[in-house]
Amino acid sequence: MRVHFTNLFGQSPRSVALIAQNDTMKIAKELGANELAIYFYDNSQESSGELNSRLDGIVAGVSYGDIVFFQSPSWNSVAWDTSLLHKFRAVQTKLVMFIHDVPPIMFPSNYYLMPNYIEMYNLCDVVVVPSEQMRDRLIEEGLTVKKIIIQELWDLPHSLDLHKPSFQKKLIFAGNPARFPHILNWQQDTPLHVYADKEEDKDYSKIQLEGWRNKQELLFDLSKGGFGLVWGNSEKSEDELDYYKLNISYKLSTYLAAGLPVVVPDYLSNADYVREHGLGFVVSSLEEADRCVQECTEEQYAQMVANAQYAAYLISNGYFIKKLFIDAIMALG
Known part of the structure; x- marks a missing residue:
């Protein structure tokens, strides 16, 4: 057989x-x-x-x-x-x-x-x-x-020798912001760094555009610190389509593979996994996401990073x- x-x-x-x-x-x-x-x-x-x-x-x-x-x-x-x-x-x-x-x-x-x-x-x-x-x-x-x-x-299998994430009050989004209007129109105090190609007809003035990276480059950059943001196509949870509540996010595993704490919406299908394993914040709005990052202490972040290392080991292997x-x-x- x-x-x-x-x-x-x-x-x-x-x-x-x-x-x-x-x-x-x-x-x-x-x-x-x-x-x-x-x-x-x-x-x-x-x-x-x-x-x-x-x-x-x-x-x-x-x-x-x-x-x-x-x-x-x-x-x-x-x-x-x-x-x-x-x-x-x-x-x-x-x-x-x-x-x-x-x-x-x-x-x-x-x-x-x-x-x-x-x-x-x-x-x-x-x-x-x-x-x-x-x-x-x-x-x-x-x-x-x-x-x-x-x-x-x-x-997300890899054998890279990555950084240990350092405490930084910033959010990171890996994905094409053209599909996420609320990302391009970022209204929160916490700076948002976006990994995607630049498109000529888009206004990127409200975010920090980092450019596209391949898997190895992206994991290396992510592992430097901050919080990985997972969010759907709609800014408001109640407007989100069912699919994002049913499937599992590849973006989430990308952040965790880099050992990065995350911020995810409470409707995400595996939000309970993030909550139960202390991998970051589970929130109901982008305003709450901003507040959680701003109020996070260095000690809290260090504990999330320690927890994320276990998830990173499982995902990368x-x-x-x-x-x-x-x-x-x-x-x-």
């Missing part, structure tokens, strides 16, 4: 979807998993014969009784993904659906596709979901798979992927 993981290629090297799948594959290989490469491409003009040949090529190395972790979605289409799952089923594999994103919830205009995604998920023996909230939502939508595993956090890998295989047994 062999264990296989699908792995995404063909998107921008800056794509979080691609990075998350590639990092997962890197960790799974440490546990002996085999890679099944999936290329992201425009298949709108592909004939059924060509598609069938392509899928046969992906499945060619899979044998009767093997285990396949399908990292979902492939971003080709739900019909494409479902066709591949049927190919795996034809050789009587055990299927683990590892859900990274759920496009019908992520993009409300695609909600009409939800029955198709649920039908695809129900083909599997085990489903890995980002959070308990996502589990509950998918069950409401019709998920019938009984063996469900909660991921909880993303891993792939603990969460390794755990769900083992839990899923045990569930199959």
Whole structure:
């Protein structure tokens, strides 16, 4: 028996979807998993014969009784993904659906596709979901798979020798502020440092734009100190779309991988993890975020940094992927 993981290629090297799948594959290989490469491409003009040949090529190395972790979605289409799952089923594999994103919830205009995604998920023996909230939502939508595993956090594998964060009353945001109008229109006293490319038609006068960094450069810069800010697309919690309350933030793991204390909204799916492990502040508004940072003492910060070092160790060594890998295989047994 062999264990296989699908792995995404063909998107921008800056794509979080691609990075998350590639990092997962890197960790799974440490546990002996085999890679099944999936290329992201425009298949709108592909004939059924060509598609069938392509899928046969992906499945060619899979044998009767093997285990396949399908990292979902492939971003080709739900019909494409479902066709591949049927190919795996034809050789009587055990299927683990590892859900990274759920496009019908992520993009409300695609909600009409939800029955198709649920039908695809129900083909599997085990489903890995980002959070308990996502589990509950998918069950409401019709998920019938009984063996469900909660991921909880993303891993960010690295072996860098980073700084120990120093006490600085500043907030850090890693992400394109064009998607977050309240970031560009920053109204708080605490300075906000943003890691993103500069766009010519944007006003960056209210923030400190640091520019884009690759993973290694970003982790090194983050580890110098401050607080990592996780926030949704809306300034006010009550205006935030459901999806941010269901999925898990890659940004959160990026900050924690650098050993950085964080500030997160109370609606974040894993806000309780931050609260229970003393990794930073859980707040209900950006005003509260500003106040917490301004009132934080050096002693409080030092304790958060000490707590964050444990999370950094787990995230940088792939603990969460390794755990769900083992839990899923045990569930199959």
